[in-house]
Amino acid sequence: xxxxxxxxxxxxxxxxxxxxxxxLRIDGAWRFGRFADVLGDAGIRHVLWFTTWQAxxxxxxTLLIALxxxxxxxxxxxxxxxxxxxxxxxxxxxxxxxxxxxxxALLGHGGLLDQLWGVRLDTTVWAILLAHVFFNYAVxxxxxxxxxxxxxxxxxxxxxxxxxxxxxxxxxxxLPALAPAVAAAALMVFLFTFTSFGxxxxxxxxxxxxxxxEIYRQTSEIFDLSTAAVLTLVQFAAVGAILAVHxxxxxxxEGALKLVDAALTARRPRGAGQWTLLAGVLATIAVLLLLPLxxxxxxxLTAPGFGYYRALTDPDGGVFPVAPISAVGTxxxxxxxxxxxxxxxxSLAAAALTRRDAGRLVRGFDALLMLPLGVSAVTVGxxxxxxxxxxxxxxxxxWILVPLAQALVGVPFVVRTMLPVLRAVDARLREAAAVxxxxxxxxWREVDLPMVRRALLVAAGFAFAVSLGEFGATVFIARPDNPxxxxxxxxxxxxxxxLNYGQAMALxxxxxxxxxxxxxxxxxxxxxxxxxxx
Amino acid sequence: xxLSLETATVRFGGRAVLDGVGLAVAExxxxxxxxxxxxxxxxxxxxxxxxxxxxxxxxxxxGRDQAxxxxxxxxxxxxxxxxxxxxxxxxAGNVGFGLRMHGTAKDERAxxxxxxxxxxxxxxxxxxxxxxxxxGEQQRVALARALAPRPRLLMLDEPLGQLDRTLRERLxxxxxxxxxxxxxxxxxxxxxxxxxxxxxxxxxxMRDGRIAQSGTPLEVWQRPADAFVARFLGxxxxxxxxxxxxxxxxxxxxxxxxxxxxEGVRTLLVRPAGVRLLPAGEGLRCTVAARAxxxxxxxxxxxxxxxxxxxxxxxxxxxxEVGDEVGVELDPAxxxxxx
Numbered sequence: 001x002x003x004x005x006x007x008x009x010x011x012x013x014x015x016x017x018x019x020x021x022x023x024l025r026i027d028g029a030w031r032f033g034r035f036a037d038v039l040g041d042a043g044i045r046h047v048l049w050f051t052t053w054q055a056x057x058x059x060x061x062t063l064l065i066a067l068x069x070x071x072x073x074x075x076x077x078x079x080x081x082x083x084x085x086x087x088x089x090x091x092x093x094x095x096x097x098x099x100x101x102x103x104x105a106l107l108g109h110g111g112l113l114d115q116l117w118g119v120r121l122d123t124t125v126w127a128i129l130l131a132h133v134f135f136n137y138a139v140x141x142x143x144x145x146x147x148x149x150x151x152x153x154x155x156x157x158x159x160x161x162x163x164x165x166x167x168x169x170x171x172x173x174x175l176p177a178l179a180p181a182v183a184a185a186a187l188m189v190f191l192f193t194f195t196s197f198g199x200x201x202x203x204x205x206x207x208x209x210x211x212x213x214e215i216y217r218q219t220s221e222i223f224d225l226s227t228a229a230v231l232t233l234v235q236f237a238a239v240g241a242i243l244a245v246h247x248x249x250x251x252x253x254e255g256a257l258k259l260v261d262a263a264l265t266a267r268r269p270r271g272a273g274q275w276t277l278l279a280g281v282l283a284t285i286a287v288l289l290l291l292p293l294x295x296x297x298x299x300x301l302t303a304p305g306f307g308y309y310r311a312l313t314d315p316d317g318g319v320f321p322v323a324p325i326s327a328v329g330t331x332x333x334x335x336x337x338x339x340x341x342x343x344x345x346x347s348l349a350a351a352a353l354t355r356r357d358a359g360r361l362v363r364g365f366d367a368l369l370m371l372p373l374g375v376s377a378v379t380v381g382x383x384x385x386x387x388x389x390x391x392x393x394x395x396x397x398x399w400i401l402v403p404l405a406q407a408l409v410g411v412p413f414v415v416r417t418m419l420p421v422l423r424a425v426d427a428r429l430r431e432a433a434a435v436x437x438x439x440x441x442x443x444w445r446e447v448d449l450p451m452v453r454r455a456l457l458v459a460a461g462f463a464f465a466v467s468l469g470e471f472g473a474t475v476f477i478a479r480p481d482n483p484x485x486x487x488x489x490x491x492x493x494x495x496x497x498x499l500n501y502g503q504a505m506a507l508x509x510x511x512x513x514x515x516x517x518x519x520x521x522x523x524x525x526x527x528x529x530x531x532x533x534x
Numbered sequence: 535x536x537l538s539l540e541t542a543t544v545r546f547g548g549r550a551v552l553d554g555v556g557l558a559v560a561e562x563x564x565x566x567x568x569x570x571x572x573x574x575x576x577x578x579x580x581x582x583x584x585x586x587x588x589x590x591x592x593x594x595x596x597g598r599d600q601a602x603x604x605x606x607x608x609x610x611x612x613x614x615x616x617x618x619x620x621x622x623x624x625x626a627g628n629v630g631f632g633l634r635m636h637g638t639a640k641d642e643r644a645x646x647x648x649x650x651x652x653x654x655x656x657x658x659x660x661x662x663x664x665x666x667x668x669x670g671e672q673q674r675v676a677l678a679r680a681l682a683p684r685p686r687l688l689m690l691d692e693p694l695g696q697l698d699r700t701l702r703e704r705l706x707x708x709x710x711x712x713x714x715x716x717x718x719x720x721x722x723x724x725x726x727x728x729x730x731x732x733x734x735x736x737x738x739x740m741r742d743g744r745i746a747q748s749g750t751p752l753e754v755w756q757r758p759a760d761a762f763v764a765r766f767l768g769x770x771x772x773x774x775x776x777x778x779x780x781x782x783x784x785x786x787x788x789x790x791x792x793x794x795x796x797e798g799v800r801t802l803l804v805r806p807a808g809v810r811l812l813p814a815g816e817g818l819r820c821t822v823a824a825r826a827x828x829x830x831x832x833x834x835x836x837x838x839x840x841x842x843x844x845x846x847x848x849x850x851x852x853x854x855e856v857g858d859e860v861g862v863e864l865d866p867a868x869x870x871x872x873x
C-alpha cells in the first residue's frame with residue numbers, strides 16, 4: 001500500500017500542486033482573485049460552455065448508437081461475434097491523435113466525403129462528436145453489454161408468465177437492472193469526452209476548444225500560467241464530482257442482481273426484428289468504426305511504392321532531428337517501461353484493496369486511483385517539467401520521465417482489471433490448499449497466481465496500449481530528438497505539405513497496427529479464459 | 535483421544551458462535567455433529583482445522599495443544615461444503631495436491647492418485663477437467679483429495695448437502711463402508727438427521743454454539759435430551775405434562791409413566807407410532823385435519839377439541855380420511871419423558 005501511495009504523491013499530486021502554486025502564488029501571495037478574472041472572461045466562459053455541451057451531446061449520441069450494439073454483442077449468437085467484440089474495442093485504446101487523424105482523412109479537406117460528394121464536416125462540431133462516438137463505443141458495449149450478457153433471462157420469463165408483454169417485461173425487469181450500468185457507462189463517456197484533448201486538438205481547429213485544449217494553449221502558447229492553473233482546478237473539481245457520482249452508481253450496481261454465465265444467455269437471432277437489429281449494428285460498426293481506420297490506411301498508401309512509409313526512414317526530413325520511423329522504437333521502449341511501472345504499482349494497489357480488513361480509507365483510495373484518468377494530462381506533463389527539476393528529484397534529463405507520466409494513466413486500468421479477479425478468488429479455495437498442507441507462500445503460488453496470471457497479462461496489455469497512445473502529458477516532456485509516435489504524428493500534421501500529411505497517415509497506421517495487435521492478443525487470452533478455467 | 539476440544543469458544547462481534555464446547559473423538563470413531571444452520575457446527579470444524587482462531591479453550595490432537603500449529607501443519611483433512619476443487623487443475627491435479635505439498639515423489643503420487651480414484655469409484659478419471667464433473671463426481675474427487683495425504687482426522691462439512699436424495703442415500707452407505715475399511719477417524723457436520731444417523735457411530739446435536747446432546751444414533755433417537763432436540767429430529771408431539779407418581783397429566787389425557795420418574799412439570803414426547811386410532815366415541819375425540827403420504831406409512835394430523843395437534847403414523851390401508859372423526863389412545867411404550 002505504501003508504494004502506490006508514495007508513487008501517486010510524488011508523481012501525481014506533487015506536480016499538479018506545483019503547477020497550481022506556480023500559477024496562483026505571485027510575489028509570495030496567493031491570488032485567488034484570478035478565479036473571478038478568468039471565469040469572467042467571455043472567451044473562457046465560451047470554452048467552458050462548449051466543453052460541457054459537447055460532452056453531453058457526445059455522451060447522448062454514444063449511448064444512442066452503442067446501446068443496440070451492446071444488446072447484439074451480448075445476447076445474439078452469430079459467427080464472428082468474438083472477433084467483432086475485439087474489433088469494437090480497438091478504437092478505445094487507439095491514440096486520440098490517430099482517431100483525430102482518421103476522421104480528418106474521412107471528413108476533412110480532401111477527405112473521402114469531400115472527394116465523393118463535396119461534403120466537409122471538419123469545420124463543424126459533428127466531426128468531434130462522431131470521433132467521440134468512435135472512441136467510446138467500446139465503453140458502452142463493455143460496461144452495459146457485459147452486464148446484459150449475465151442477466152438471468154428467467155427473470156424476464158417470470159415476468160412474461162405473470163402476463164407482461166415482451167416490451168413491458170423488458171421495461172420493468174431488464175431496464176431497471178441495466179440502468180446503473182448505463183449510468184456508469186454514460187459517466188465514463190462523459191468523463192472521457194469532457195477531458196478530450198487529442199481529438200479536439202486535431203479536429204477542433206480554431207473554433208472549438210475544450211478545457212484541456214485551452215489549458216494546453218494557455219501553458220504552451222500564451223504562457224499564461226495563472227489562467228492555466230485556474231482552469232486546471234476547475235477541471236479537477238468537475239472530474240472529482242463525476243468520479244464521485246460514478247463510484248456511487250457502481251456501488252449501487254453491486255446490489256443484489258441475479259447473474260448467470262454469459263455463455264448461457266446468448267441465442268441465435270429470431271424473427272425479422274432481431275435480424276434487422278443485427279444488420280443495423282453491423283452496418284454501424286462498419287461505417288463508424290471500420291471506415292475511418294480503412295481510410296487512414298488508404299491515405300497512407302496514396303504515394304506510389306509505399307512512398308510515405310519510405311519517407312519515414314529518411315533522417316533528413318526536416319521535422320525531427322531523427323528519422324520519423326525511430327519514433328516506433330522510442331514509443332515501444334517507453335511503453336514497455338511504463339507498463340512495468342503500472343503493473344507493479346497497480347497490482348500492489350489492487351492487492352491492498354482486496355484485503356478483507358481494508359478500511360474506509362483504503363476504499364477511498366480506490367476512487368482516487370481513477371483521478372489520473374480525468375485530471376488534465378497536460379497539467380501533469382507540464383507539472384513534471386517544473387516540479388521534478390530539483391535534486392533529489394531532478395529527472396528532467398532522464399528518459400524515465402515519459403514512462404512515469406504514461407504509467408499514471410495505465411495504473412487505473414491495471415487496478416480495474418485486477419480487482420474483480422482478486423475479489424472473485426474464493427477465500428475457501430485458499431483454505432482448502434492450506435488444509436492440504438500448503439504454506440501461505442505456497443497458497444499464493446498455487447491458488448492466486450494461476451487465477452490472476454491472465455488478468456495480469458490483460459492488465460499489462462491495456463497499460464501498454466494506453467501508454468503507447470498517451471499524448472497530453474508526453475507532448476510536454478518527450479524530447480524533440482526522441483518523439484513518441486503520437487507526438488510525431490501531431491508534429492507532422494501541424495506542418496504543411498502532402499509529404500508531411502502522408503507521413504502522419506503512415507505513422508498513424510503503424511501505431512494503430514501495433515495497438516490492434518496488442519489488443520487482439522489480449523482478447524485471445526480473455527476468450528481462452530472464459531472457455532475453460534476461470 | 536485423537537481429538538479433544540476443551541471449552542472451545544469463538545465469538546463473532548460479541549456473539550458466541552461456539553460457546554465452551556467440549557468434545558472428544560476417539561481413534562477410528564465416526565462422529566457426526568448435527569444441528570440447524572447457525573448452530574456453530576461449521577465453525578467447530580474450522581476451529582479444529584486452524585482456519586478459525588479460538589477466543590478461549592483448546593484444541594488438542596493426540597493430546598498436543600494445536601494453538602501454535604498453523605493450518606498446513608495440522609495434518610487434518612477437511613472436505614468443504616461446496617468441495618472447493620481447484621478449477622485450474624484436472625482431477626489428478628486436485629487429488630495429488632496434498633501429496634505434492636508434502637513432497638511425495640512423482641511415481642508414488644501417481645500410484646496413490648490412481649488408488650484413490652479407484653477407491654471412490656472414478657477409475658481413470660485423472661485427466662478430466664473438474665468443471666466437467668457432475669455434482670456426485672465432484673463430491674468423490676473432493677473426498678479423494680482430502681483422503682490422499684492420509685490425514686489423522688478427516689472432517690466433512692455437509693458432505694452430501696447438494697446432492698439429490700437417491701444419490702445421497704447411496705453415498706452415505708458407501709462412505710460408512712469406506713471409512714470402516716480404511717479405519718479413518720471422521721468428524722462430520724450436517725443438518726440432515728438421516729445422514730447423521732446413517733453415517734455416525736456417535737451423534738452430537740448442537741444448538742446455539744453449545745452441545746445439546748451426545749450419544750449413539752439409537753440413544754439420541756429414542757431419548758432426545760430436550761424439546762429442542764426432539765423437535766429438530768422431526769417429532770411434533772411434544773408438550774408439557776405434570777408427573778404425579780406413575781401418571782403424567784397431558785393435554786391429551788393421562789398417560790402411565792415408568793416408576794421413579796421425577797415429579798413436577800416435565801416435557802413429554804409421544805412418538806407418532808404410539809398414537810393409536812380407535813373407533814369414534816372411544817378415547818380422546820379428534821378430527822382428522824390433514825394427512826401426508828410417507829411411503830411406508832401415512833402421517834395423520836389429528837385435532838382434538840381443546841388440545842395441541844397430534845401426529846399419528848398409520849398403516850397405509852387403515853388411515854382415515856380428512857374430516858373423519860376418530861378416537862385416540864396413547865401407547866405408554868412410545869411415551870418419553872424428556873429433560
